[in-house]
Amino acid sequence: MSDVRIVKKREEISNEYKWDIEKVYSGIEEWEKDFLRLKETTPKLRAFKGKLNDAKELLAFLKLDEEISRLADRLTVYAFLRSDEDTTNTTFQALKSKIETYLAELMAAGSFFVPEILSYEEGTIEKAIEELPELKMYEFMLKKILKRKPHTLSGEMEELMASVSDCLNAPSNIFSMLSNADMTFPNIKDEEGNEVELTEGNYSKYIKSKDRKVREAAFKALFGTYEKYKNTLASSLTSSIKNFSFMSKTRKYRNSIESSLEPNDIPVRVYENAIETINKNIESLHRYVRVKKKLLGLDEIHMYDLYVPVIDTPKTHIEFDEGVKTVKEAIKPLGEEYLKIFNEGIEKKWIDIYENKGKRTGAYSWGCYDTMPYVLLNYNYELNDVSTLAHEMGHSIHSYYSRKEQPYVYADYTLFCAEVASTVNECLLINYLIDNEKDEKKRLYLINTQLEQIRTTVFRQIMFAEFEKITHEKIDNGEPLTSEDLCSIYHDLNVKYFGKDMIIDKEIDMEWSRIPHFYRDFYVYQYATGYSAANSFVKNIVQEGKSAVEKYKGFLKSGGADYPINILKKAGVDMTTSKPIEDTINRFNELLDMLDK
Structure with a gap:
């Protein structure tokens, strides 16, 4: 009798296990009616061009824009969800393509809004809000736009910047094509001694292998391949950082990091504080390495031993x-x-x-x-x-x-x-x-799972954030960076983060070259801040009960009605302090105590 589980077709699955998508549209005919309505209504936005300094016209534009956006949202959600149910269904693929194509037209129709708001003399929009109480609701949104004024260029320059945006994204596209399409990795031997082709997709499986020879072979094959392209990859990453630095300086920000954080009113101190707090508590990660080395029964622990579970998956x-x-x-x-x-x-x-x-x-x-x-x-x-x-x-x-x-x-x-x-x-x-x-074994597995979550989401992402800070600062200051420079910076960070018990294999020096997030400047730190904020909420809820729950629900209800730092602070989690990350490190230490008995 076969143990192979046959994957069912969509129609073979009972409706009780499917989402109720008919709540959005009963069928394609109804969707098509709304799509036609969207196409008829969208051009009406253009009639407001040049009139937004008039309070009534501004309100009418905002109301029409909301009506159109909500309609487009519904059409998009339905088409995309139906398409994701079965990507082989050409009817829904066509629907998805139809709305996707039209969204570009929709964006173009209202693209004058932000530049026009920013073009008015100081006080124009504030005056309109005072004049018409109904505009009060939009005040925070409009003030967020006006905040960009010092960093907005002339109409001609904005047009020029928009026209070169595709070129400025080239390094990311080059990296993606090289790592996903052109790069091939050598064959390695799996646990049974079979020769298998290593790929970026299956690397995570082999780096967790219980067979040390397998994970070492995967590690050396992967990073050895990246090393062959180190000069191209260094050129690609440094070009991306230079582009971001150019954009930041052109928009009159003091540096790259400020240009990334300021639009959401996140102080640079939040970023720096996260790095400093982890650095002050780095001994916790060093201890984790020692505990892992002991539990795996190793004489010496290497970078390729980092991902193997200390407890078998139950x-x-x-x-x-x-x-x-x-x-x-x-x-x-x-x-x-x-x-x-x-x-x-x-x-x-x-x-x-x-x-x-x-x-x-x-x-x-x-x-x-x-x-x-x-x-x-x-x-x-x-x-x-x-x-x-x-x-x-x-x-x-x-x-x-x-x-x-x-x-x-x-x-x-x-x-x-x-x-x-x-x-x-x-x-x-x-x-x-x-x-x-x-069950003690299952409990140890769960403890290890949470330890790994914190190691990879907080410690690892902050190490990435520190690498970004160093490289961006150097390029902001006009210092060139070669592949050797990038490898040296990355090597020193690994030495600092993993401590003297870890053998820092030379291959890991190339890891910077395979991280796609480095092409989304100053993005990764948000994994660590997000996890730390969540951990602080949980700690408060467990310790304080109902009052903390009400504050947390206040956070959930706030949407985007304020800047994120303020929303979290009102709910009892202050990301401008070191406490949320310290709370997470304390949990990490508690879990280590449970594991290291």
Whole structure:
């Protein structure tokens, strides 16, 4: 009898396990009607060009823009979700393509709005807000735009900057093509001695292998290949940093980091503080290396030993209903109201649960102001799938609260806040599982899982953030950087972060060259701040109970109605201090104590 699990076709899966997408549109005919309405209404935006200094015209534009945007959002969500259900379904692929193409036209129709607001004399928009009380709702949004005024160029210069944007993105595209399409890796031998081709896709499997020879071979083959292209990759990355530096200076920012953080009103101190706090507590990571070395029974620990689990993954088969029950138990500290919304998500079919042929892989939470906050899963009965359910429902309940409590203009939250709610649910889940697991081996596995989460999401991402800070500062100051310089900077950071017990293999010096996030300047630190904020929320909720829950719900309800630092501070988590990251390091130390008995 075969153990092979056959992946079902979409139509073979019962409707009770699918999201209720008909809530958005009953079918394509209804979608097409709204699409036609969108095409007829969008050109009306252009009629407001040159009139936005008049309070009534400004309000009329904002109301029409909202009507059009909400319609476009619904059309987009429906088309994309239907397409993701089965990527082989050409009807829905065509629908997705249709709306995707039209969104560019929609953006063009309203593209005059921001430049026009910024072109007016100081006080013009403030005067319009005073004149017409209905504009008060839009004040924060308009002030955010006006904040960009000192960094906005003349109309001609803005046009020029827009026209070269494609060229400025070239380094990222070159890196992507080289690493994804042109680069090939040598064959290695797997655990059974079979020759297998190494790829970026399967590297994560082999670097976790229990067979040390396999993970060493994978490590050396991967980074050895990157080293062959080190000069091209260094040229690509330094060109990307130079482009960002050029944009920052042209827009009159003091430096690159300020130009990245200031638009969201995030003080540079938040970034620097994160690096300083990790550096002050780096001994915790050194201890982790020592504990791992001891538990793996190694005479010396190498960089390629870092990802191998110290405890074997326990075999599990968790039915979806059982996974739901576990998550509900774990998130009980968030109170009855939160649980009620979670139950609503399950009962009203926010979730598309199981894999089917052609379904998009992975998981996400997505929807818009006028739809349910849908969740795509590919549930496969493993503990990781239960964690994914908790994570994505965290996003969806955050969206639910934001859309319910905020007007459309402030319903979306920033990237800085985006991962907080999902990580709160994940932290509550893993803490619950650790506290309630009776099997010692399974408990140690869970402890190690959370340790790895913190190591990779906080310590590792801050090391990346420090690398970015050093390289950007050097290029801002006109210092050239060669591949040797980049390798040297990266080597020294690894020595500092992993400590004297770790053998810093020369291959790791090339790791900077395979991190795509370095082409999204000053992005990675937000993983660490997001995780730390979530961990602080969990600590407050466990210790303070109801009052902390109310503050946390205040965060969930705030959407984008204020700057992210202010939203978090009001909810009891101050990211301008070192406390959230210190809270996370304290949790890391607690877990190490549990592991190192």
